Ligand SMILES: [Zn+2]
Protein backbone atom coordinates (compact mmCIF):
# COMPACT_ATOMS: atom_id res chain seq x y z
CA UNK A 117 0.00 0.00 0.00
CA UNK A 118 1.38 3.40 -1.06
CA UNK A 119 0.49 6.40 1.09
CA UNK A 120 1.32 10.03 0.51
CA UNK A 121 0.45 13.00 2.70
CA UNK A 122 -0.18 15.68 0.11
CA UNK A 123 1.81 18.87 0.68
CA UNK A 124 0.01 22.00 1.82
CA UNK A 125 2.56 24.42 0.36
CA UNK A 126 5.53 24.41 -2.01
CA UNK A 127 8.77 26.40 -2.08
CA UNK A 128 9.86 28.60 -4.99
CA UNK A 129 11.41 25.56 -6.72
CA UNK A 130 8.13 23.66 -6.48
CA UNK A 131 9.35 21.32 -3.72
CA UNK A 132 6.96 20.28 -0.97
CA UNK A 133 7.45 22.24 2.25
CA UNK A 134 7.43 20.35 5.53
CA UNK A 135 4.76 22.50 7.23
CA UNK A 136 1.35 20.84 7.18
CA UNK A 137 -1.64 23.18 7.14
CA UNK A 138 -4.11 20.91 5.36
CA UNK A 139 -4.82 17.19 5.67
CA UNK A 140 -5.19 14.88 2.66
CA UNK A 141 -3.63 11.44 2.20
CA UNK A 142 -3.65 9.66 -1.14
CA UNK A 143 -3.66 5.85 -1.02
CA UNK A 144 -2.36 4.00 -4.08
CA UNK A 145 -3.03 7.09 -6.25
CA UNK A 146 -6.69 6.10 -6.14
CA UNK A 147 -8.37 6.97 -2.83
CA UNK A 148 -8.14 10.21 -0.84
CA UNK A 149 -8.51 10.30 2.93
CA UNK A 150 -9.70 13.83 3.69
CA UNK A 151 -9.40 16.54 1.12
CA UNK A 152 -7.64 19.58 2.61
CA UNK A 153 -5.05 19.95 -0.15
CA UNK A 154 -6.68 17.57 -2.65
CA UNK A 155 -7.18 20.04 -5.50
CA UNK A 156 -3.89 21.86 -4.85
CA UNK A 157 -1.33 19.11 -4.59
CA UNK A 158 -2.43 16.07 -6.63
CA UNK A 159 -0.28 15.28 -9.62
CA UNK A 160 -2.01 15.46 -13.01
CA UNK A 161 -1.96 11.64 -13.14
CA UNK A 162 -3.49 11.33 -9.65
CA UNK A 163 -6.24 13.78 -10.60
CA UNK A 164 -7.32 11.29 -13.26
CA UNK A 165 -7.40 8.29 -10.89
CA UNK A 166 -8.65 9.58 -7.50
CA UNK A 167 -12.42 9.09 -7.51
CA UNK A 168 -13.20 8.21 -3.88
CA UNK A 169 -12.74 10.57 -0.94
CA UNK A 170 -13.24 9.47 2.67
CA UNK A 171 -13.97 12.47 4.92
CA UNK A 172 -13.19 12.06 8.63
CA UNK A 173 -14.79 15.35 9.73
CA UNK A 174 -15.92 18.65 8.22
CA UNK A 175 -13.19 21.01 9.49
CA UNK A 176 -11.82 23.24 6.73
CA UNK A 177 -8.27 21.87 6.94
CA UNK A 178 -9.75 18.45 5.99
CA UNK A 179 -12.27 19.46 3.30
CA UNK A 180 -11.04 22.85 2.04
CA UNK A 181 -10.43 21.94 -1.60
CA UNK A 182 -12.94 19.09 -2.02
CA UNK A 183 -15.37 21.39 -3.90
CA UNK A 184 -12.53 22.71 -6.08
CA UNK A 185 -11.40 19.15 -6.90
CA UNK A 186 -14.88 18.29 -8.20
CA UNK A 187 -15.16 21.65 -9.95
CA UNK A 188 -11.87 20.95 -11.81
CA UNK A 189 -13.23 17.61 -13.05
CA UNK A 190 -16.84 18.70 -13.54
CA UNK A 191 -17.20 18.47 -17.34
CA UNK A 192 -15.00 15.38 -17.73
CA UNK A 193 -16.41 13.01 -15.10
CA UNK A 194 -18.09 9.92 -16.52
CA UNK A 195 -19.03 8.67 -13.05
CA UNK A 196 -19.65 10.60 -9.85
CA UNK A 197 -16.88 11.29 -7.33
CA UNK A 198 -17.91 9.35 -4.22
CA UNK A 199 -17.63 11.18 -0.91
CA UNK A 200 -17.68 8.66 1.94
CA UNK A 201 -18.56 9.95 5.42
CA UNK A 202 -20.80 9.17 8.38
CA UNK A 203 -24.42 10.26 7.94
CA UNK A 204 -23.78 13.03 10.44
CA UNK A 205 -20.79 14.38 8.52
CA UNK A 206 -22.70 14.10 5.21
CA UNK A 207 -25.42 16.24 6.78
CA UNK A 208 -22.84 18.85 7.84
CA UNK A 209 -21.17 18.86 4.40
CA UNK A 210 -24.58 19.40 2.77
CA UNK A 211 -25.49 22.14 5.24
CA UNK A 212 -22.17 24.00 5.41
CA UNK A 213 -20.15 23.32 2.24
CA UNK A 214 -22.25 22.03 -0.68
CA UNK A 215 -25.15 24.28 0.33
CA UNK A 216 -25.69 26.42 -2.77
CA UNK A 217 -23.98 29.41 -1.10
CA UNK A 218 -20.44 28.39 -0.17
CA UNK A 219 -20.43 26.06 -3.16
CA UNK A 220 -23.01 24.44 -5.50
CA UNK A 221 -24.91 21.34 -4.39
CA UNK A 222 -22.74 19.10 -6.52
CA UNK A 223 -24.65 15.99 -5.41
CA UNK A 224 -27.65 17.35 -7.34
CA UNK A 225 -25.78 18.48 -10.46
CA UNK A 226 -25.31 16.54 -13.70
CA UNK A 227 -22.86 16.96 -16.55
CA UNK A 228 -23.47 15.26 -19.92
CA UNK A 229 -22.69 11.86 -18.39
CA UNK A 230 -24.61 11.89 -15.12
CA UNK A 231 -24.17 13.12 -11.58
CA UNK A 232 -20.79 14.56 -10.66
CA UNK A 233 -20.73 13.74 -6.94
CA UNK A 234 -22.51 11.34 -4.64
CA UNK A 235 -22.42 10.90 -0.90
CA UNK A 236 -21.76 7.37 0.31
CA UNK A 237 -22.63 7.26 4.02
CA UNK A 238 -20.94 4.65 6.20
CA UNK A 239 -21.46 3.38 9.71
CA UNK A 240 -18.71 3.33 12.33
CA UNK A 241 -17.25 -0.03 13.36
CA UNK A 242 -18.41 -1.73 10.16
CA UNK A 243 -15.93 -2.32 7.32
CA UNK A 244 -16.95 -0.86 3.95
CA UNK A 245 -15.27 -1.10 0.54
CA UNK A 246 -13.65 1.93 -1.07
CA UNK A 247 -12.16 1.05 -4.46
CA UNK A 248 -9.72 -1.82 -3.73
CA UNK A 249 -9.56 -1.02 0.01
CA UNK A 250 -11.52 -2.07 3.06
CA UNK A 251 -12.07 0.84 5.45
CA UNK A 252 -13.36 0.77 9.02
CA UNK A 253 -14.20 3.99 10.85
CA UNK A 254 -14.03 4.42 14.61
CA UNK A 255 -15.34 7.59 16.31
CA UNK A 256 -12.63 9.61 18.09
CA UNK A 257 -12.73 12.55 20.51
CA UNK A 258 -12.71 15.85 18.58
CA UNK A 259 -14.89 18.97 18.85
CA UNK A 260 -17.09 17.95 15.90
CA UNK A 261 -18.20 14.43 14.88
CA UNK A 262 -14.96 12.77 13.71
CA UNK A 263 -13.79 9.27 12.90
CA UNK A 264 -10.39 7.64 12.84
CA UNK A 265 -9.84 5.13 10.03
CA UNK A 266 -8.38 1.67 9.61
CA UNK A 267 -7.49 0.97 5.98
CA UNK A 268 -6.58 -2.48 4.65
CA UNK A 269 -5.78 -3.78 1.17
CA UNK A 270 -5.68 -7.49 1.92
CA UNK A 271 -1.95 -7.41 2.62
CA UNK A 272 -1.09 -4.29 4.63
CA UNK A 273 -3.22 -2.55 7.22
CA UNK A 274 -2.75 1.01 8.50
CA UNK A 275 -4.64 3.33 10.87
CA UNK A 276 -5.24 7.09 11.00
CA UNK A 277 -6.38 8.86 14.18
CA UNK A 278 -7.58 11.94 12.29
CA UNK A 279 -7.96 14.84 14.77
CA UNK A 280 -8.50 13.69 18.34
CA UNK A 281 -7.80 14.32 21.98
CA UNK A 282 -7.52 11.40 24.40
CA UNK A 283 -9.77 8.57 23.29
CA UNK A 284 -10.32 4.86 24.01
CA UNK A 285 -12.50 3.13 21.38
CA UNK A 286 -9.99 3.77 18.61
CA UNK A 287 -7.12 2.12 20.52
CA UNK A 288 -9.36 -0.78 21.54
CA UNK A 289 -10.25 -1.30 17.87
CA UNK A 290 -6.57 -1.30 16.88
CA UNK A 291 -5.81 -3.90 19.53
CA UNK A 292 -8.24 -6.34 17.88
CA UNK A 293 -6.57 -6.16 14.45
CA UNK A 294 -4.62 -9.22 13.37
CA UNK A 295 -2.08 -6.95 11.70
CA UNK A 296 -1.19 -3.25 11.82
CA UNK A 297 1.71 -1.95 9.75
CA UNK A 298 1.59 1.76 10.49
CA UNK A 299 -0.23 4.36 12.56
CA UNK A 300 -0.67 8.00 11.54
CA UNK A 301 -1.24 9.93 14.73
CA UNK A 302 -1.92 13.58 15.24
CA UNK A 303 0.36 15.73 17.42
CA UNK A 304 -0.96 19.25 16.96
CA UNK A 305 0.35 21.32 19.87
CA UNK A 306 3.47 21.48 22.07
CA UNK A 307 3.28 20.17 25.63
CA UNK A 308 3.14 23.72 27.04
CA UNK A 309 -0.25 24.13 25.32
CA UNK A 310 -1.73 20.94 26.73
CA UNK A 311 -4.88 22.66 27.94
CA UNK A 312 -5.50 24.31 24.55
CA UNK A 313 -4.93 20.92 22.92
CA UNK A 314 -7.44 19.28 25.25
CA UNK A 315 -10.23 21.85 24.76
CA UNK A 316 -9.71 21.94 20.98
CA UNK A 317 -9.71 18.15 20.72
CA UNK A 318 -6.06 17.55 19.88
CA UNK A 319 -2.93 15.83 21.24
CA UNK A 320 0.48 17.05 22.35
CA UNK A 321 3.58 14.79 22.26
CA UNK A 322 3.09 13.91 25.96
CA UNK A 323 -0.59 13.12 25.33
CA UNK A 324 0.38 11.07 22.26
CA UNK A 325 2.69 8.96 24.42
CA UNK A 326 -0.17 8.36 26.91
CA UNK A 327 -2.43 7.30 24.03
CA UNK A 328 0.11 4.86 22.57
CA UNK A 329 0.51 3.32 26.03
CA UNK A 330 -3.16 2.25 25.81
CA UNK A 331 -2.20 -0.24 23.08
CA UNK A 332 -1.16 -3.68 24.13
CA UNK A 333 0.95 -4.07 20.99
CA UNK A 334 4.13 -2.33 19.80
CA UNK A 335 3.63 -0.75 16.41
CA UNK A 336 6.22 -1.23 13.68
CA UNK A 337 5.81 2.32 12.39
CA UNK A 338 4.27 5.45 13.93
CA UNK A 339 4.09 8.65 11.90
CA UNK A 340 3.27 11.94 13.60
CA UNK A 341 1.14 14.32 11.54
CA UNK A 342 -1.01 17.47 11.86
CA UNK A 343 1.70 19.46 13.67
CA UNK A 344 0.63 23.11 13.81
CA UNK A 345 3.16 25.01 11.66
CA UNK A 346 3.70 27.76 14.28
CA UNK A 347 4.87 25.18 16.86
CA UNK A 348 6.52 22.71 14.52
CA UNK A 349 10.09 23.02 15.80
CA UNK A 350 9.05 22.53 19.45
CA UNK A 351 6.67 19.65 18.71
CA UNK A 352 9.26 17.82 16.60
CA UNK A 353 11.84 18.17 19.41
CA UNK A 354 9.32 17.00 22.03
CA UNK A 355 8.40 13.98 19.89
CA UNK A 356 12.08 13.05 19.56
CA UNK A 357 12.56 13.45 23.33
CA UNK A 358 9.84 10.85 23.98
CA UNK A 359 12.33 8.19 22.90
CA UNK A 360 9.58 6.09 21.35
CA UNK A 361 11.00 3.50 19.00
CA UNK A 362 9.61 3.62 15.45
CA UNK A 363 8.11 7.11 15.92
CA UNK A 364 8.94 9.58 13.14
CA UNK A 365 7.46 12.74 11.68
CA UNK A 366 5.69 12.23 8.35
CA UNK A 367 7.04 14.28 5.44
CA UNK A 368 4.46 15.83 3.11
CA UNK A 369 4.93 14.81 -0.52
CA UNK A 370 6.98 11.68 0.21
CA UNK A 371 5.52 8.31 -0.82
CA UNK A 372 5.59 5.70 1.96
CA UNK A 373 5.00 2.05 1.25
CA UNK A 374 3.90 -0.93 3.35
ZN1 LIG B 1 -10.38 19.03 13.16
Ligand SMILES: [Zn+2]
Nearest residue numbers: 175177178279
Ligand atom coordinates in the same frame (compact mmCIF):
# COMPACT_ATOMS: atom_id res chain seq x y z
ZN1 LIG C 1 -7.35 19.13 11.41
